[in-house]
Amino acid sequence: MNRFEQELCELKEKGSFRSIPSITHEGKYIIKDNQKLVNLSGNDYLGLATREDLLQQFKEETQGQFLPYSSSSSRLLTGNFPVYEQLESLIASSLQHEAGLLFNSGYHANIGILPAITTKRSLIVADKLVHASIIDGIRLSNAQFVRYRHNDNSHLLKILEKEAANYDEIFIVTESIFSMDGDVADLRFLVEIKKRFSNIYLYVDEANAIGVRGNNGYGIAEEQGVLADIDFLVGTFGKALASMGAYVACSNVMRDYLINTMRPLIFSTTLPPVTIAWSYFIFKQLPRFTHERKQLERLSILLRDIIAAKGISMPSESHIIPYIIGDNKACIDFALQLQKLGVYALPVRPPTVPIGTSRIRFSLSAAIAKEDIEATLSSL
Numbered sequence: 001m002n003r004f005e006q007e008l009c010e011l012k013e014k015g016s017f018r019s020i021p022s023i024t025h026e027g028k029y030i031i032k033d034n035q036k037l038v039n040l041s042g043n044d045y046l047g048l049a050t051r052e053d054l055l056q057q058f059k060e061e062t063q064g065q066f067l068p069y070s071s072s073s074s075r076l077l078t079g080n081f082p083v084y085e086q087l088e089s090l091i092a093s094s095l096q097h098e099a100g101l102l103f104n105s106g107y108h109a110n111i112g113i114l115p116a117i118t119t120k121r122s123l124i125v126a127d128k129l130v131h132a133s134i135i136d137g138i139r140l141s142n143a144q145f146v147r148y149r150h151n152d153n154s155h156l157l158k159i160l161e162k163e164a165a166n167y168d169e170i171f172i173v174t175e176s177i178f179s180m181d182g183d184v185a186d187l188r189f190l191v192e193i194k195k196r197f198s199n200i201y202l203y204v205d206e207a208n209a210i211g212v213r214g215n216n217g218y219g220i221a222e223e224q225g226v227l228a229d230i231d232f233l234v235g236t237f238g239k240a241l242a243s244m245g246a247y248v249a250c251s252n253v254m255r256d257y258l259i260n261t262m263r264p265l266i267f268s269t270t271l272p273p274v275t276i277a278w279s280y281f282i283f284k285q286l287p288r289f290t291h292e293r294k295q296l297e298r299l300s301i302l303l304r305d306i307i308a309a310k311g312i313s314m315p316s317e318s319h320i321i322p323y324i325i326g327d328n329k330a331c332i333d334f335a336l337q338l339q340k341l342g343v344y345a346l347p348v349r350p351p352t353v354p355i356g357t358s359r360i361r362f363s364l365s366a367a368i369a370k371e372d373i374e375a376t377l378s379s380l
C-alpha cells in the first residue's frame with residue numbers, strides 16, 4: 001500500500017472517510033437509492049433555488065439583454081459588465097456602505113481579503129470556530145494570528161488590551177451565524193469595542209445570515225442595527241440567495257485597495273454575467289421575502305424545541321441546528337436511520353468540527369413544511 005491508500009484506509013477505520021453522494025434532486029427532495037428524502041442538509045435557506053415563478057420572472061425581466069454564460073476574463077481585463085457594477089451599487093446602498101465588491105465565491109472572498117489587507121505587522125484575532133475558508137485566508141497571510149474562545153467577549157477584550165499597541169492594525173474576524181453551531185455573534189459588542197481603539201478593523205462573514213435575518217434580509221448586522229459599523233461585511237450568494245458568488249461591503253478606499261492587491265480577484269476569471277444578473281435579481285427582492293423568513297423561523301423553533309426537550313446540548317439560535325452525538329460512527333448510523341425515515345440530514349465530523357462533537361447538522365429551508373418533518377423528528 002502506498003501512503004495515499006494507507007491514509008484513506010485510516011480514514012475509513014476512524015469513520016472519517018468522505019465521498020461525494022450520488023443523488024438527484026426534485027425540488028425540496030433528494031432522491032437517493034430510489035428513496036425520496038426531505039433535504040435537511042442544503043443551504044437553500046429561503047427555498048428560492050427551486051422556485052419556478054422566480055426563474056420565469058427572471059427570464060422575462062432579462063429578455064433581450066446580453067448575459068453570456070462566461071465573462072471570459074478577470075474583471076480587471078475584459079471581464080467587467082454593467083450588471084456587476086449595478087449589483088455592487090445595490091449592495092453598497094442596501095448594506096449602508098460606500099462600496100461593494102464581488103467575488104467568485106465566499107471561499108475566494110475569505111482566502112483573498114485577509115492576505116490582501118494584512119502585513120506581518122498586523123494581528124488577526126479570530127473566533128475559535130470561524131469557517132475553514134477564513135482559516136485558509138489567515139494561513140495565506142503574513143499576519144500574526146490568535147484565536148479567542150468562541151463568542152467569548154471578555155477573552156477577546158483581554159487580547160485586544162494586551163496586543164493593540166504592538167501592531168499596526170488589528171483585524172477582528174468572526175461569522176455572524178456560525179456555520180456549525182448555528183449560534184450568533186454579538187456584533188453590537190464587537191462594534192463597541194472596536195471603537196475604543198484607533199487601529200482595529202472588524203471583519204464579519206454573514207454567509208449563513210444574509211437573506212435570512214433582519215427586516216430586509218440584510219443579515220445579523222441589520223438585525224442588531226450595526227450595518228454601517230462593520231469595516232468588511234462579507235456574504236455569499238451561494239446559500240439563501242440561491243446563486244453563486246460573494247461580496248464585501250466596505251469603504252471606497254478598501255475597494256480600491258482590494259482591486260489592487262487581492263489575488264483571487266485579479267488572477268481568476270470572474271463569474272458569468274448571467275449569474276451576476278440572477279444574483280442582482282434576487283438581492284433586489286430580499287426585503288420582500290418576509291413570508292419565507294417567517295416560515296424558516298417557525299421551523300427552526302420547532303426543531304430546536306424538539307432537540308432541547310431531549311436534554312441534548314443545543315447552542316443554535318438560528319436555522320442551522322446541530323444535533324450533537326459525539327462519536328463518528330454513532331453519528332453516521334444516526335444519519336442512516338434518519339434516511340430510513342425519509343429525512344436527508346448529513347453527519348459532520350472532525351476536522352470540520354472539534355473532536356468528540358460529531359453531529360447531524362440540520363440546516364432548514366423555508367421550502368419545507370412543518371408536516372414534512374414534525375412526525376419524523378419527534379419520533380427520534
Ligand SMILES: *Cc1c(COP(=O)(O)O)cnc(C)c1O
Pocket residue numbers: 105106107108110131133175179205207208236237238245246
Ligand atoms: C459557506 C460558507 C462560506 C463559503 O461560501 P461559498 O460561497 O460557498 O464559497 C464562507 N464562510 C462561511 C461562514 C460559510 O458558511
